Structure formats: C-alpha cells, structure tokens
Amino acid sequence: MRRAVSAFDWRLLVRRLPVGVAVGTTVFALVWVLFWAPSTNFGPAIHSPANFLITLLNGLTLAALMFIVASGFSLIFGLMRVVNMAHGSFLLLGGYIAYEVQQSMTNGGGLTVFSSQVNAWDWLVPAIVAAAAIGGIGLVTQQVFLRWNMGQDLRQALITIAISVIIADQVVAHFPLESSIEKGSAVNTSWPGAIDRLVNLHIAGVQYSVARLTMLGLGVAVGIALWLWLYRTKTGMVIRAGVDDRQMTSALGVNIQVTFAIAFVVGASLAALGGAVFTSYAGVNPTTDGQWLLNSLVVVIVGGLGSIFGTVAGALLYALVYNFSISYLPTTGGDCCGQYSPVLTFVLLALVLAFRPQGLFGRPA
C-alpha cells in the first residue's frame, strides 16, 4: 500500500508541476516585491506602501486602456477569427483624428493645448468622431476586402498588413494637418481640465491622477457594455452562433454578413476609442501602430481567443507584469528603468503558450 501511494504521488507531482511553478513564482514575486527588492527604484513595498499602491494603480489603469483596445481585437480576431493586422493602424489613425478634432475645437494651432482650456466636450467629441470615422473605415475594409476571404487567414493577414502600411504612410504624409508642424510628428491631446488633476486617495497619503482613474472607469464601462451586448442582446447571440457555425446560422434566417459587419465596425471603433485615450495618456506617433498591434495580440493570446473575461485577465496580467517589473526589478546600465519589463511580458506570453496554448480562458480549438 505504501508503494502504491508513493507511485501515485510522483505522477501527481508531474501533473501539477505547471501549477506548482505558477504558485511558486507568484509567491516569490510577492515576497520579492513586499520585503526584498534590493537596488530597485522603489525598494521593498513594506517600506513604501505609497509606491506600491501607485504601481498597482498604474498597472490597473494601463490594463483598462489595454482592455479597450484589445477587446476590439478580441471581437474581430478572437471571436470572428478575422486576422486583422490593421488594428494598430486603426488606433493610430483614430489618435490623430482625435488630435485634429480637438485642435480645431480649441484653436490649438498645432500645439498641445493646456488642459485648463479643454472642457469635457472638447475631449468627448474628438473621441466620438475618431471612433465613428474609424468605424466607417473598418466597414469599408471589411466589406471591400475581408468578407470575400472568410476563413482565409493568410489572405486576410496580407491584405490587412497592406492596409496598415498604407495607413501608416498616409499618417506620415499628412498628419498633423497644421502646416507649421513637421509631418509625422508625435502629437498629444489633453484631458479635460476637470479630470487633469490629482486626488487624495486617503490611503498611505497617495495622490493619484483623476484622468487615469477615469480611464479605469472607461475600461470597466466598455467591458460591461460589451458583455451586455454579446450575452444579453439578440445581436450578441447571433454573433456567438455565427462564430460557432456560420452556415447553420444563415439557414435559420439570419443575414450573418450584416451581423459580422456590425461586429467588425464595433471592433474597429474600440481601437479608435483606445487611440483617443492613448493620445491623451501618452501621445501617438507613426510607430504607435505596431506597438499596439503587438499589445493587442499578447493580451488576446494570453487571455484566450473569443472570451471577454480572457481579455480582461490578459490585459490585467500584461499591464501588472509590465508596471511591477519597471518598479521592482533592478535596473542595469546607464539608461534608467524598465529593462526587464519587455522581457517579462514576453516570458508571460511564452509561459501561457507553453502550459495553456488556448490561453487562460480560451476554449480548446
């Protein structure tokens, strides 16, 4: 009987190895961050809870932005399996459109306006215009190029890569529109004055940006709206049914092409909305597209294709790993900060792909 038990234990150990590694790594990371973390920017969290809280909030708010962008990608790529390599370009162009609209609303003359000159409408209208314009571009892209190539991954990838190159070149050639500014310059929009300030959280004396907290709220709102749309409306049911079995859905009297076009437009608009937020958060430049396509890919692949919860989890993991490794890992060399964060975010991707290839919440294919 003893032998049987010990043989059983070995197999169990091997089977649970991934879980063990994950738990061990998490515990070690926690201990490191809380008590140890020598020669890092912030030092152990126990000495400076304020820095820990700020890092956490930075992670959560970045996750919210990543979710907004990646949820659009999740809809198009994760659910409908349309390989849309132009998602980053939709964000980029959306960012520049938001900038131009805000400029014209506030007479900025090409310079970034002060947030005190910006009211809520001067931010919301540009974001809505950007989302609507990119929704239109998305519709044209889907109708003209992609609906004929359903299920043809390679063609879709090549077509959308071509579109993204064209968009990036057009941005460099024409934006910013203001003639006094060099074409292809990085641009910023401003948050409305009302939220561009710090608020005292009354926890460890932390003052935190209201704009970033608003971003978090926006991410949560987009998530809830998307969930309600997909799981509580008829259109959402039809999208999920169409993803499962397109032919059968049509044979039930549903014009699936229209439904998929709607979903594509929503996905593209979310990229543009993310672009409008990002232009206030960090600013866009003509190389932003590749970076955000990559972000979206990582979030959706880590979270699992076709799952909103997966996209939430992917965005949270990605943004938290990114921010915590900036704050709590030693930096080397002359350049300050952040050397480990790109490495670790891809370690995250590699680990998920190694142990759970379908992503955290994805269905096995």
Place this chain on the structure above:
Amino acid sequence: MGEQLLSVEGLNAFYGSAHVLDDVSFDVQNEQPVAVIGRNGMGKTTLCAAIMGLTPPRATGSIRFLGTELIGRPSYKIAKLGIGYVPQGRRLFPSLSVDEHLRMVSGRNGRNGGWNPERVYKLFPRLAERKRNGGAQLSGGEQQMLTIGRALLLNPKLLIMDEPSEGLAPTVIEQLVDTCKRFQDEGVALLLIEQNLGVATALADRQLVMVAGSIAVETTAEQLRNDPDSQRRYLGVEPVAAT
C-alpha cells in the same frame, strides 16, 4: 391533393469537380410528407444543402418553393421564405444556451404559424427544464427537440429533416415520430431524409430512393415494407420485420 410546395427539377450539385447530385427531380405537395431514403454517401445531405442554399456545394438546375426560385438565393432568404432546416448531426451552437437558441430565431419570420419560444417549451417540456443549459449538455433526444424547436420558430411551411433519428435510442425515436406526426396536423409539410426505414415509412407514404446522386425509384411506404429485396438493394439493411 394540396398545392405544390417544393419542386426540384434537373438539380445537379458539385463539390469542386465531384459531381454529387445528378439530375434530381421531384416535388413535394402540401400535406403529403415525402421521405428520401438511401445509403450513406448517396447525396442525401447534399440535397438538403442545395435546397437550403448552403455553399458548397455548387448547385445548378431549378428548385422552386411556392413558385420562387431558390438557386442563387442566400441561405437566410431561403429560410425566411418558410423552410425550416433540421440538419444532420443537429448542429447546435455550443456557445448558446437552450433559451438563447430559441430567442435568437424567434420573431425573425413573423408570418402565420405563430410559433414562439413558449409554444416550443409547451411542445417539449423537457427543454423548459433545461433553459439555461448549453446545447452540448443535453441528451441526444433533447438536442433533437431543440433543433426541431429552433426550426419551428421560423414558422415554416416546409420542414426539412436530415436523419433526425441518427444516434437516438429506440424509445426516443418513437417520441420523435409522434412529434413529427403532429406537425402534419399543423400544416407543416415534411421532407424527411432518412436511413432508418422504420422512421421513414412511419412518417411518409411517398418514398424516394436515392442511389448515387439520383432518385432511382419512387415507391410507397407499403410497397417498400413488403419488398425485402429492394430494402436490401437500396438501403443495404436487413429487411425490417413486417408489422
């Protein structure tokens, strides 16, 4: 005899260069169920796909439903004309619950008939108990009920059923036959595709035997039941005991 519901003339269908249906012609009258029987690989499912406008296959020839040409029409328009499709293998949506399967289709085709989810639940009380369950969590019989319920919500004049008895236990098949008989009282015509001779002959008097992509012979349920030779020839089954 009732009105001409479906008339198929010179129908050919191809998967790539494979010629699957070869000059198929038949018609379905109202109030007179028709069964198409035949062995595996004879083109029965392709026939359904061609009528429903699913591509592939590529279909040529003519399929008229109440005078409207179906060939070249998208599938969703064909369904809306009043053809309900119960596909082989049931093809439920794994992402949708029972209730969502019904609500998704409900109200899309407001014509006569007046089917709604409540009426489907009344017809199949088992489904009402499993509203929140996913399609994959149902038993084979329950899945078949859901597939039929979902097709009925289009208020069809014609129901095309592709091997509904496949994979079901004999007692469940009996219930299925009873249910299908009830549709006939409701004025829903039936085009039944079957390999199970018992089911086919119980539900339809007109029997079309499909061999190698064409209708080889048209016969009646009674003739077929009493002719073990053709049962063996056309279906490759041991004869059913005469009942």
